[in-house]
Amino acid sequence: MGHLLDRTLFCLTTFLATITTFQYVQPVAAQQYLLGLGIGDITGPVVETNIMTDTGLHMRQRTRAFLIAEADNPSNRVLFLNLDTAMGDSGIHRGILAALQKQFPGVYSESNVAVVGTHQHSGVGGYLENLLPQLTILGFVNQTYQAIVTGSVNAVTKAHADLAAGTISVGNAIGSLLSIIGKTVLNANINRSPSAYLANPAAETAHYQFDQDKDMTLLRFNDVSGNARGFLSFFTVHGTSLYNNNTLISGDNKGMAAYLAEVAAEPNSMPGATSFVAGFSQSNVGDTSPNTVGAFCESPGQPWDGQACDFNSSTCGGTNEDCHGRGPGFRVSDFESNLIIGQTQAQGAQGILNGQLTPVVGSVRSVHQFINMPSYVFTLANGSTVLTCPPAMGFSFAAGTTDGPGAFDFIQSDNSSTPQYDLNTYFKSKF
Ligand SMILES: *[C@@H]1O[C@H](CO)[C@@H](O)[C@H](O)[C@H]1NC(C)=O
Ligand SMILES: *[C@@H]1O[C@H](CO)[C@@H](O)[C@H](O)[C@H]1NC(C)=O
Ligand SMILES: *[C@@H]1O[C@H](CO)[C@@H](O)[C@H](O)[C@H]1NC(C)=O
Ligand SMILES: *[C@@H]1O[C@H](CO)[C@@H](O)[C@H](O)[C@H]1NC(C)=O
Numbered sequence: 001m002g003h004l005l006d007r008t009l010f011c012l013t014t015f016l017a018t019i020t021t022f023q024y025v026q027p028v029a030a031q032q033y034l035l036g037l038g039i040g041d042i043t044g045p046v047v048e049t050n051i052m053t054d055t056g057l058h059m060r061q062r063t064r065a066f067l068i069a070e071a072d073n074p075s076n077r078v079l080f081l082n083l084d085t086a087m088g089d090s091g092i093h094r095g096i097l098a099a100l101q102k103q104f105p106g107v108y109s110e111s112n113v114a115v116v117g118t119h120q121h122s123g124v125g126g127y128l129e130n131l132l133p134q135l136t137i138l139g140f141v142n143q144t145y146q147a148i149v150t151g152s153v154n155a156v157t158k159a160h161a162d163l164a165a166g167t168i169s170v171g172n173a174i175g176s177l178l179s180i181i182g183k184t185v186l187n188a189n190i191n192r193s194p195s196a197y198l199a200n201p202a203a204e205t206a207h208y209q210f211d212q213d214k215d216m217t218l219l220r221f222n223d224v225s226g227n228a229r230g231f232l233s234f235f236t237v238h239g240t241s242l243y244n245n246n247t248l249i250s251g252d253n254k255g256m257a258a259y260l261a262e263v264a265a266e267p268n269s270m271p272g273a274t275s276f277v278a279g280f281s282q283s284n285v286g287d288t289s290p291n292t293v294g295a296f297c298e299s300p301g302q303p304w305d306g307q308a309c310d311f312n313s314s315t316c317g318g319t320n321e322d323c324h325g326r327g328p329g330f331r332v333s334d335f336e337s338n339l340i341i342g343q344t345q346a347q348g349a350q351g352i353l354n355g356q357l358t359p360v361v362g363s364v365r366s367v368h369q370f371i372n373m374p375s376y377v378f379t380l381a382n383g384s385t386v387l388t389c390p391p392a393m394g395f396s397f398a399a400g401t402t403d404g405p406g407a408f409d410f411i412q413s414d415n416s417s418t419p420q421y422d423l424n425t426y427f428k429s430k431f
């Protein structure tokens, strides 16, 4: 029971480094921190693990570690791990922490380590401990789990050994600004459910220029001379450039972006063996899609073949199976689209990295809290005390998305149900 409860705990780790923006007042002297960066290979068995993705390798999966400590008091430190996995699973988090506590007693704990997945959809499966992904992957694969934990710990070991004085600066650019200087991230995502977005109140949508977040935010890690040792960027786009019929293991577009940025910085190093570390972390991913051309019907022989899918329901001739999102390289292949979306993010990061950045100053602190989401008690604005319900999954979840359509007669925007629909919901969505 304790274990079951544990699975429903929502784990929240927030890192606070005070970012003071003074550039219009006076230049701020950059503050010194101790910084460490490292890369570890986390690719598990690339064949014969899961049902969808198991015939070989397109690109290895890696963990990139970013370590920030106070120069005066290095025990005040935060460790951010960006994993080329679908999710920063709590079982993986526990495994990494257990190994780190053995190797570096008292240094790393759940309160100062964040484990984040890039949310690719083509990685080696079998490491997640929750029911739904275990059903789709047909169980737990210890070899995959061990590869992710061990490789992540290797990344931390390098970052830890690599700890050296340096400074951090931060930059943020929205797509439209970047496109002026030719470094656009504007074209790296779209909203895959624009009709759902339109259901927001007009007063809400009036706040935004786009129906999707186009911001990229980047932390630049400098050595004492100001040379970049690497960066950690945040941008929102699903790792679904490769379609759900892909059978090769890959880090998808964020894995590609990291590879391109690292190889550009150190062209003579082997991939994954660079000292320059490029982090492309996922942010508010929601309904973002890398399939930026839009969703079209692939219905050979039907009158609607090649036409845009129905706007509200993402269907073709009334069903959703034929409605597929297209990436910018769709005429060539989904691998071409993956390359383009990876390049677009890598160029966006490069643009921010080499642009005007604000020095980061302040102390290094982290906050961590477990929240039991199914019975979280809180107070409404009108003073009533209320509590959240057990988790539930809307059955239109089974419609999948235009990045990976579901099956049978589930469609997006549908809102009626039958008991067997409720059961089937578990089995019929790939995304
Ligand atoms: C998983 O693999 C590790 C390392 O080989 C081993 O120590 C552990 O006992 C295995 N766990 C299970 C459940 O098989
Ligand atoms: C994979 O799916 C895409 C999108 O539907 C399709 O264009 C492509 O032909 C499929 N590839 C294979 C190998 O079936
Ligand atoms: C989509 O649904 C909205 C709200 O029900 C409706 O106003 C609109 O006409 C629909 N659009 C299309 C293209 O069917
Ligand atoms: C406060 O708001 C909730 C939700 O609208 C409502 O159910 C509740 O009755 C309200 N409580 C009071 C004291 O008005």
Ligand SMILES: *[C@@H]1O[C@H](CO)[C@@H](O)[C@H](O)[C@H]1NC(C)=O
Binding pocket: 415, 416
């Ligand atoms: C379900 O959708 C129909 C058709 O769009 C709408 O008329 C109805 O109000 C919706 N029901 C609920 C419970 O949202």
